[in-house]
Amino acid sequence: MVEVNLWSGLRPLADGKDCVEVEATTVRDMLSALVDAYPGLKPAIDAGVSIAMDGRIVTGGLNETLDGVQEVYLLQRLKGG
Amino acid sequence: MMALDDRKTNFKYIGTRPDRPDGLDKVTGRARYGADIQAPGMLHGAIVRSPHAHARILKIDASKALALKGVKAVVTRADFPTGLTGEDWNLQENVMAGEKALYDGHAVAAVAASSALIARDAAKLVEVEYEPLPHVTDVDAAMRPDAPVIREGAADYSVPEGMHPNVVRRIEFGRGDMDAAFAEADEVLEATYRTEATHQGYIEPHACLAQLGADGKGELWCCTQGHWFVRRMCASVLGLDASQLRVTPSEIGGGFGGKTTIFIDPVALALSRKAGRPVKIVMSRSEVLRATGPTASASMDIKLGMKRDGTITAAQGTFRLQGGAFPGAPTAETMQCAFACYEIPAILEIGYDVITNRPKQAAYRAPGAPMGAFAAESAIDELCRRMGLDPLEVRLKNAVKEGSKSSYGPTYPRIGLVETLEAAKAHPHYSAPLGPNQGRGVASGYWFNWGGETSVSMAVSEDGTVQVSVGTPDIGGSRASMSLMAAEALGIPYENVRCNVVDTGALGVNEPTHGSRATYASGLATIEAAREIAGKLCQRAADKWGIDAEAVIWEDGCAKPSGPNAGDFPPMPIAEIAAEMGQTGGPISGHFEATPNGHGGSFGTHIVDIEVDPETGRTTVVRYTVVQDAGKAIHPAYVEGQFQGGAAQGIGWALNEEYIYGTDGRLQNPVFLDYRVPVASDLPMIDTVIVEVPNPGHPYGVRGVGETGITPPLPAIANAVAGATGVRLRQLPMTPPRILAAIQANG
Numbered sequence: 001m002v003e004v005n006l007w008s009g010l011r012p013l014a015d016g017k018d019c020v021e022v023e024a025t026t027v028r029d030m031l032s033a034l035v036d037a038y039p040g041l042k043p044a045i046d047a048g049v050s051i052a053m054d055g056r057i058v059t060g061g062l063n064e065t066l067d068g069v070q071e072v073y074l075l076q077r078l079k080g081g
Numbered sequence: 082m083m084a085l086d087d088r089k090t091n092f093k094y095i096g097t098r099p100d101r102p103d104g105l106d107k108v109t110g111r112a113r114y115g116a117d118i119q120a121p122g123m124l125h126g127a128i129v130r131s132p133h134a135h136a137r138i139l140k141i142d143a144s145k146a147l148a149l150k151g152v153k154a155v156v157t158r159a160d161f162p163t164g165l166t167g168e169d170w171n172l173q174e175n176v177m178a179g180e181k182a183l184y185d186g187h188a189v190a191a192v193a194a195s196s197a198l199i200a201r202d203a204a205k206l207v208e209v210e211y212e213p214l215p216h217v218t219d220v221d222a223a224m225r226p227d228a229p230v231i232r233e234g235a236a237d238y239s240v241p242e243g244m245h246p247n248v249v250r251r252i253e254f255g256r257g258d259m260d261a262a263f264a265e266a267d268e269v270l271e272a273t274y275r276t277e278a279t280h281q282g283y284i285e286p287h288a289c290l291a292q293l294g295a296d297g298k299g300e301l302w303c304c305t306q307g308h309w310f311v312r313r314m315c316a317s318v319l320g321l322d323a324s325q326l327r328v329t330p331s332e333i334g335g336g337f338g339g340k341t342t343i344f345i346d347p348v349a350l351a352l353s354r355k356a357g358r359p360v361k362i363v364m365s366r367s368e369v370l371r372a373t374g375p376t377a378s379a380s381m382d383i384k385l386g387m388k389r390d391g392t393i394t395a396a397q398g399t400f401r402l403q404g405g406a407f408p409g410a411p412t413a414e415t416m417q418c419a420f421a422c423y424e425i426p427a428i429l430e431i432g433y434d435v436i437t438n439r440p441k442q443a444a445y446r447a448p449g450a451p452m453g454a455f456a457a458e459s460a461i462d463e464l465c466r467r468m469g470l471d472p473l474e475v476r477l478k479n480a481v482k483e484g485s486k487s488s489y490g491p492t493y494p495r496i497g498l499v500e501t502l503e504a505a506k507a508h509p510h511y512s513a514p515l516g517p518n519q520g521r522g523v524a525s526g527y528w529f530n531w532g533g534e535t536s537v538s539m540a541v542s543e544d545g546t547v548q549v550s551v552g553t554p555d556i557g558g559s560r561a562s563m564s565l566m567a568a569e570a571l572g573i574p575y576e577n578v579r580c581n582v583v584d585t586g587a588l589g590v591n592e593p594t595h596g597s598r599a600t601y602a603s604g605l606a607t608i609e610a611a612r613e614i615a616g617k618l619c620q621r622a623a624d625k626w627g628i629d630a631e632a633v634i635w636e637d638g639c640a641k642p643s644g645p646n647a648g649d650f651p652p653m654p655i656a657e658i659a660a661e662m663g664q665t666g667g668p669i670s671g672h673f674e675a676t677p678n679g680h681g682g683s684f685g686t687h688i689v690d691i692e693v694d695p696e697t698g699r700t701t702v703v704r705y706t707v708v709q710d711a712g713k714a715i716h717p718a719y720v721e722g723q724f725q726g727g728a729a730q731g732i733g734w735a736l737n738e739e740y741i742y743g744t745d746g747r748l749q750n751p752v753f754l755d756y757r758v759p760v761a762s763d764l765p766m767i768d769t770v771i772v773e774v775p776n777p778g779h780p781y782g783v784r785g786v787g788e789t790g791i792t793p794p795l796p797a798i799a800n801a802v803a804g805a806t807g808v809r810l811r812q813l814p815m816t817p818p819r820i821l822a823a824i825q826a827n828g
Binding site for chain 2: 005007009013018043044047052054055056057058059060061064071073075076077078
């Protein structure tokens with residue numbers, strides 16, 4: 001199981017929870033499991049999210065493993081200049 | 082066995098300041114920028130732009146334009162495919178208006194002709210019948226119930242029912258018990274701060290040369306920060322297969338985020354497809370200011386609680402940003418960066434992305450972060466002054482460090498804010514005496530930085546020199562830093578490496594040079610490609626010596642036996658191996674591709690002294706010091722240049738730059754005479770201090786440095802103005818009339 005912290009904008013889409021647990025071994029599995037458990041999250045995840053794993057933002061890392069990761073956050077997708 | 086450490090700390094070439102590889106080309110005029118590209122049979126394009134802030138397009142009649150001698154084609158939205166959705170539709174709608182013109186300067190048609198003069202004349206002959214509509218250009222006004230609706234249905238899932246249709250996104254995050262945390266504070270400040278839209282101000286206007294056949298195959302030469310982005314966007318907007326369009330970047334005369342998207346490129350391609358000839362479009366400065374992306378403007382409410390000892394107990398912010406007529410204002414980044422420097426137990430941030438009748442915003446150096454920093458860092462300073470606290474000590478007291486919970490959620494890895502604050506405190510600038518009418522301000526700032534899709538190739542030439550092919554256009558010295566990293570990894574002189582920015586046909590997808598990512602991501606890929614080459618060079622030496630490759634190391638540009646047991650062979654230099662590589666297995670090259678995720682955020686702290694003329698309100702920046710964490714400065718002179726450039730742009734944003742709209746919704750200052758960027762005579766020598774807290778996610782410790790530097794100047798200067806005048810300006814820019822009015826109102 002992995003604990004996923006949701007930024008507050010996502011919480012209403014996940015029954016008001018600020019942290020949810022899903023069964024997943026990779027980032028891809030985690031996003032998929034989140035949508036399965038909380039279908040309301042789908043538009044937000046489809047629109048693009050950034051994922052912080054132990055403080056490291058891993059957008060583009062769908063196949064990254066969650067083994068040994070202590071902290072996962074879903075954030076707004078970031079843009080740079 | 083290769084002797085290349087994963088975390089190298091002793092460097093021979095990294096940290097030196099060799100000549101820049103593009104210097105001679107640029108000072109002799111040999112460098113080819115976007116407008117320098119030519120093709121046989123080339124036509125020139127000109128864009129017809131809306132004179133209205135908001136208007137329905139009733140009819141476009143191009144017959145008079147087409148009758149003009151030399152005119153070869155006219156395109157309108159009818160020449161673009163239909164059925165696009167989401168951001169693809171936004172891009173298409175922005176490059177060529179459909180049913181409505183959404184802002185002053187919005188493209189509504191384009192002409193291709195045999196000369197630039199004829200094209201401009203023909204553009205004037207295109208007759209467009211408009212039905213002007215009510216408009217709104219101010220973010221707060223656009224949210225009011227009576228505001229004109231720019232587009233129904235643009236809001237996403239996050240916007241609650243009942244909000245105005247111009248509100249297209251709502252964001253909220255936070256933690257902690259706000260009421261209890263504010264109750265713990267000895268002082269609570271509530272204030273509203275506003276920043277105006279500013280343009281990236283790159284000196285080179287957008288320019289491109291396009292060639293597109295009826296078979297859907299095309300070539301595009303353009304000035305851009307990211308030619309794969311241009312390829313993908315143009316392919317979407319025009320309905321092309323991405324791989325059939327080859328995009329080659331020119332030398333670039335500044336971008337600062339504004340050249341990570343498209344404006345004229347698909348229009349030139351559409352004209353070329355229709356005319357059957359190459360078409361070149363070069364924007365005027367007025368077109369750049371009216372119709373390319375400035376940054377967003379912001380209106381922000383801050384509530385901040387602080388104890389007498391300087392501990393911040395709670396922070397609350399509401400951030401309203403307008404990013405023009407399309408969704409996409411960097412509201413999330415504003416919010417995430419506003420209080421990112423501080424460990425605050427209770428925090429609540431709410432943000433809105435609002436559409437208005439202004440041009441579609443584009444990224445601008447740490448998009449969104451300067452606005453948030455202006456509000457948050459000004460508020461901190463206000464409380465420091467109210468309670469007589471030292472602003473650097475307060476920042477140190479609350480500063481985030483490794484293991485701190487960020488204001489936006491995640492726990493920070495190794496970061497360097499405390500080190501920048503300590504360095505600022507120790508700098509002679511901070512304790513230097515001030516003169517009459519002078520004030521000192523400090524502020525800190527943060528930017529995340531970025532990894533992104535990256536692909537780099539490297540090849541050894543027959544003489545042992547090396548060429549590096551990267552896909553990130555060089556906007557801040559990246560060819561020098563790539564060459565230094567390749568030289569370091571291979572142990573060969575910097576001068577023996579040439580780094581080329583290659584076209585979309587030569588590498589896999591590369592994200593643009595954005596997010597301060599080029600030195601981090603392309604640099605990481607360069608080092609890994611060099612390591613692959615070093616392994617192959619060891620193999621060739623091992624084959625020649627008749628020993629196992631594992632018994633060979635690569636050191637100082639030579640293959641060497643790993644120890645006495647490996648054999649007694651003299652070092653074999655890269656040139657010797659390269660000279661016979663055709664007879665020992667063929668060309669030697671290396672390649673690396675990834676979406677690296679080990680980028681490290683960068684913090685900075687600025688100190689600025691300003692002097693305000695009490696009779697005119699004019700502000701002079703008399704001393705400026707930038708302290709920033711670079712992780713590891715590959716080419717320190719370029720790093721210092723980035724620090725200085727960020728500060729200079731921030732000074733302009735703070736004091737003079739703004740988009741001024743008239744009551745008719747038209748931009749009033751679309752030239753550099755009226756849109757006032759700082760020039761050399763406006764600025765002092767900007768001092769720099771490079772702090773190096775290595776990023777564990779890069780082999781040499783690199784963090785991006787390009788963007789953080791524009792984050793602290795806005796509040797640092799506002800804080801200095803408060804020190805000099807005793808009045809607090811919460812609205813940018815702090816122009817002389819605005820400062821004078823504030824001084825006079827204060828008595």
